[in-house]
Amino acid sequence: MTTTPHQEPDCVDFVLTVLDELDACEASARTIDDAFGLLADQRRRLLLEVMRTYGEELTLPDVAEEVAVRETGRQVPNISAERVHETYLSLYHDHLPRLVDAGLLEYDQEGDLVIPVAVQ
Template sequence: MTATPHSESDCVDFVLAVLDELEGCDASAETVDDAFGLLAAQRRRLLLSVMRTYGESLTLPDAAEEVAVRETGCQVPNISAERVHEIYLSLYHDHLPRLVDAGLLEYDQERDLVVPIALE
């Protein structure tokens, strides 16, 4: 994954903004912890972003390509097939099951199709 530099003050500002939002939120501490756990991995955030952008079902290979584009900042022809395959496998084995269990996405394994259910 590519790392983007950020200043300490950017992080502080973001944390303070999140805390401000949480003050008006009715969610339990457990719910907040679960949500932050789901959002902790950049690849999960990217997959959720891809699914929100498209707003419709995508095959997991297509979603993996789009995550690769967003992760690397390169277009598909400039991303190795091995990189896309590695992303596909991590989505399939790790990130997608977590998001499905949380009720954010559905996955049709027979068709290898990711369905955005809670992102619409």
């Protein structure tokens, strides 16, 4: 069976660049797999991007709004409350705990605050 490649050249270049970086990296295969697992989901990448952009603690509702903005490309007034609520729940129950467990973020449940590690 012959298949025709359908990857965009940018994707191919990116993968090759990542592979070159991995060759120079001294991380174990397990560490690399764990890192790619954390980055595999777009919503987790957006959560990390939001926290890196702001560089300070944010309330989880504010983070959910910003992630929804980045996912949809719309401003907050043009995003349904249901969409933001779904994003909040997804972050709270799935994505945030994974990133907290990995040591990339902290979460203050009492204040509903997401804290980048560098701010500690």
